[in-house]
Amino acid sequence: MTNRILASIFCGILFGIGLVVSDMINPARVLAFLDVAGDWDPSLAFVMGGALIPSSLAYAIKQYRSRPVFDTEFHVPTSRSIDARLVSGAVLFGLGWGLVGLCPGPAIASLVIGRWETVLFAVAMIAGMFAYRKAQSGQSAPLRLN
Amino acid sequence: MAHLNYIWPLSGGLLIGLSAAFYLLLDGRIAGISGLTASAFGWTGAGVSPLGIGFIGGIVGGAAIAFTYIRHAELTIVSSPMLLIAGGLLVGFGTRLGSGCTSGHGVCGLARLSPRSLVATATFMAVAAATVYLMRHLIGGL
Numbered sequence: 534m535t536n537r538i539l540a541s542i543f544c545g546i547l548f549g550i551g552l553v554v555s556d557m558i559n560p561a562r563v564l565a566f567l568d569v570a571g572d573w574d575p576s577l578a579f580v581m582g583g584a585l586i587p588s589s590l591a592y593a594i595k596q597y598r599s600r601p602v603f604d605t606e607f608h609v610p611t612s613r614s615i616d617a618r619l620v621s622g623a624v625l626f627g628l629g630w631g632l633v634g635l636c637p638g639p640a641i642a643s644l645v646i647g648r649w650e651t652v653l654f655a656v657a658m659i660a661g662m663f664a665y666r667k668a669q670s671g672q673s674a675p676l677r678l679n
Numbered sequence: 680m681a682h683l684n685y686i687w688p689l690s691g692g693l694l695i696g697l698s699a700a701f702y703l704l705l706d707g708r709i710a711g712i713s714g715l716t717a718s719a720f721g722w723t724g725a726g727v728s729p730l731g732i733g734f735i736g737g738i739v740g741g742a743a744i745a746f747t748y749i750r751h752a753e754l755t756i757v758s759s760p761m762l763l764i765a766g767g768l769l770v771g772f773g774t775r776l777g778s779g780c781t782s783g784h785g786v787c788g789l790a791r792l793s794p795r796s797l798v799a800t801a802t803f804m805a806v807a808a809a810t811v812y813l814m815r816h817l818i819g820g821l
Contacts, residue, residue: 534729537706537730538730538733540702540706541706541729541734542734542736542737542740544702544710544737545733545735545739546737546738547694547695547697547698547737547741548694548695548698548710548738548782549742549744549745550691550694550741550745551691551694551697551698551741552741552742553741553745553749554690554694554750555690555692555694556750556752557688558742558752559680559752559754559755560754560756560757560758561754561755561756561757562683565680567804567807568808568811569812571815575685576685576687577688579689579692581785581786582692583688583689583692583693583695584693584785584786585692585786586693586696587693588703588787589790591700591701591704592703592787592790594704595703595704598704600707601703601705602704602705603705604706604707607703607707608707608709609703609707609708609709609791610793610795612795613795614795615794615795615798618777618778619777619778619799620802621776622774622777622799623800623803624773624802624806625769625776625777626769626770626773626774626803627802627805627806627809628773628810629765629766629767629771630807630810631806631807631811631814632758632762632769632814633763633766633770634756635766635767636712636770636780636781637712637770637771637774638780638781638782640770641712641738642738642742643742645739645742645743645746646742646746646752646754648754648756650756653764653767654766654767655767656767657767657771658716658767658768658770659720660767660768661768661769662716662717662720662771662772662774662775663720663722663771664768664771665772665775666717
């Protein structure tokens with residue numbers, strides 16, 4: 534378990550460095566990429582393209598391995614159903630992302646910059662996750678009739 | 680906002696991809712930040728996850744290292760407090776409902792050619808672009 538946690542810290546560090554180096558943490562850069570009808574900035578296409586090279590390679594290597602280095606099995610989602618939850622979740626996320634220009638990774642990484650705006654956004658984001666958790670546990674709770 | 684040499688987004692992207700690659704091959708998991716954040720709080724149904732805490736703490740540490748030693752990023756944020764709160768709530772709730780964000784669906788999902796992630800990524804990209812269009816060119820409030 535210790536190795537697994539150390540690996541997650543290591544991967545988090547790489548991810549955090551990547552977000553700052555790529556300028557993904559800058560909402561103005563993200564919005565300029567999303568603004569296809571304005572003065573379009575293609576930077577984020579380079580981030581996405583660059584990220585897909587090592588990750589695609591890793592998923593290709595995974596085919597030839599029965600287990601990861603520090604765990605007994607892979608924990609990769611197997612669901613293939615495209616349902617209303619998936620699409621409506623993506624719609625809500627896209628709306629929030631387009632409004633501000635921050636997605637979850639940059640929202641967390643930008644906390645170290647010390648700007649109140651990103652702190653406010655991150656707190657609201659975590660509140661949104663909590664609200665989802667509450668809504669979900671409310672759904673699965675047994676019905677009480679009285 | 681100054682133009683950025685494309686070597687920055689490209690090398691940053693490579694680092695993000697490397698992170699996802701190592702997380703898959705070492706821990707066997709998806710480097711999806713929305714799921715990892717929720718798991719750090721114990722909101723994914725499996726209790727508080729030390730891996731989630733480790734990864735999220737790593738992001739904060741890595742960002743601090745890069746900000747101090749590699750690239751002093753300048754953030755431009757023009758959104759009002761109301762928009763920041765609305766955007767944050769939508770991103771938090773939406774990524775949990777849709778099981779992923781830019782990293783989980785965008786980077787990891789596309790890399791493993793998941794049809795769910797392809798649909799999710801196309802959807803949130805299109806909706807985000809439409810939102811920016813609406814805000815900048817139709818309402819002009821952004």
